[in-house]
Amino acid sequence: MSAKVLKKLQSVLGDAILETSSFRGDEEVRVALKDWVRVAQVLRDDPELAMNHWVDLTAVDWPEREMEGQPRFDVLFSVRSYEKKHRIRVKALVKDGEDVPTLTTVWAGANWAEREVFDMFGIRFAGHRDLRRILMYDEFVGYPLRKDYPIDRVQPLVEYRDADDTLKLPPFGIEEGQPFARVDWEERLAGRDEQVSPSIAVQTGQRRALSDSEIAEAQFAKKPEESAAE
């Protein structure tokens, strides 16, 4: 349905469109960062496109791509047209530390979305008038949605009490309120043959998840044979 947006963009912008993809009505174009604002202006101002509905701007972190010398982040925004009822997603690859030109000059609604991306990923938007954290507090160090942010790192604003009553009574277990990462799963699962999540099962060498029922059944069937062979 929005395929004509792709055609129109390609005819207007030509080689500024590096890549396009279309999957079940989900159209996406990739552009270079230098064309970021120009593409946005065309999307808004071209009478055939008339994208007047700012939807969202977000980012994706691919740390393994940085090892291959590729830019680490995808920054993408979605816009839609109320009148034409079509939409498009525009993506650009951004290196760590690279500034993205702001879109607040094109759609005012980009303001808080850019602040959120800055807050969560540490991507700076050049020209944004009020680029500060929007969800996290100013004292927060680091960017929590980067994949290299440690999963169990908390940065409390109030010092935690060190009192006996913070150890919970039943029905709360002793690990209630403790990060799951601190739970010693190996110790807890030792000697058990219970269904666990796929990631833990792989880590601990247990059988696969129940959803892979055939594999599970095969392994169930194997077990008596193995024990008989021993």
Place this chain on the structure above:
Amino acid sequence: MGEVKTIVGGSSGESFFTTKFESLLAWARKYSLFQYPFATACCGMEFFAVASPRYDIARFGAEAPRFSPRQSDVLWVVGTISQRQGPALKRIYEQMAEPKWVVSFGTCASCGGFYDNYTTIPGVDKIIPVDVYIPGCPPRPEAVLDGLMLLMEKIQKGNREPVTVLPKVVPELAQLRGKRALPIAGGGSKEGA
């Protein structure tokens, strides 16, 4: 009247009773709890249900919510508390006048619930002392009333040990469940018959 020691006199004429002053004071306190609802998340809806006429928390004298910590006795921490809210919650607790109690309403307030990440305080007892924990996601209004009754009991006894609302087994209901389960099991075994 708390712990009544002696009663002198009858229904007609003059009569009096004796008690301990602390006991009388605790009796007065437990039946006039002014609450501060610190409602931050979905548990708040359940708190409104408890406060509304169907469950009617006013029966316990805990009628008036006060949105000023200076005028309230019980701090209900209702819902997830993020790290960013921590200073506000602690400050509200410190602004309340003694004597004061804290009820942790729901799993998130009690232990962080499933929010095991950089945003959430894993239980408000990490920053303020808690008197009663009410588990549940969200807890049923009956569990909340159980928690309030536990708190009243604690106030009467002058006990500040943290307590938890435990799951209740109602024998009559367990029997009913058993009866209902039987025909279903019988229906399943028809193939064999």
